[in-house]
Amino acid sequence: MKLSPTQIESFRRRGYVAVPGFFNAAETAALQADIARLKRNGFLRNVATAGDGKTPATAKQNLQLCPANFYSTLIRALPFAPKVIEAVTTLIGPVVTLHLDQIFLKPGKTGMGTAWHQDNAYFKIPKPLRGTAMWIAIHDATVANGTMRVVPDAWETLLPHERDGNSDHHIRCFPDESKAETVELKAGSVLFFCYGTPHATGDNTTDKERAGLAYHFLCDDQTDESFYEGGRIGNPRPRLTGPKATGGFEEYGAVIAGTWETEVARATGGKL
């Protein structure tokens, strides 16, 4: 899964790049099955609120699980997959760390979008192009079910953000939406967008649920030792490449690198 020079250029200049078919049918089916399992077991939480940022919404749902890797060995294994590491290191630099993983699930009809924001409003890294989200379309992501929208060429300036009244913890900004692009993706395709790129999803107006699985990666030069220290119970930050990388052993107490294919086979019960 080598990114083409045009794809790399798109990320560096415009702040994002879509990669169709990044995950194959078996991998996509495994992710769908595992996220359905997490939902079935009640691990996803509705973060939607009734406009005041506090009162839980009754009619709308923005279901999330963050981090998800503790509940899913498949989700834990994915960032160690060689093709993921190759793509991410090509985009943001040779020494990379997993910052965060997160599921966003929008049930049919009641599913609510996530308001415009720049990830760097949360993370505040000095060079926004040296951090990237990898947003995986777990199901086909369309205009009707609220796929991702991005504002190209807008990653350099951090916009003012305020609390989003429709979520119990999100912040939001107000970019020039007339410049936004809507990125439709088939299931298994991914969208890389840097920490500076304004992005948002819409409501799911269809009958079927739609999920996105987002990972955030950082180039080592955007972190310091405090980034790896305490206060992050349940959110390990595994070093994926470079001299301090241990294949996940240091962060998880088990070698995770090399387990992606086995995890995919297990999650689909060997049915594919």
Ligand SMILES: O=C(O)CCC(=O)C(=O)O
């Ligand atoms: O899927 C969504 O609703 C939002 C995803 C997102 O904001 C992100 O991955 O940073």
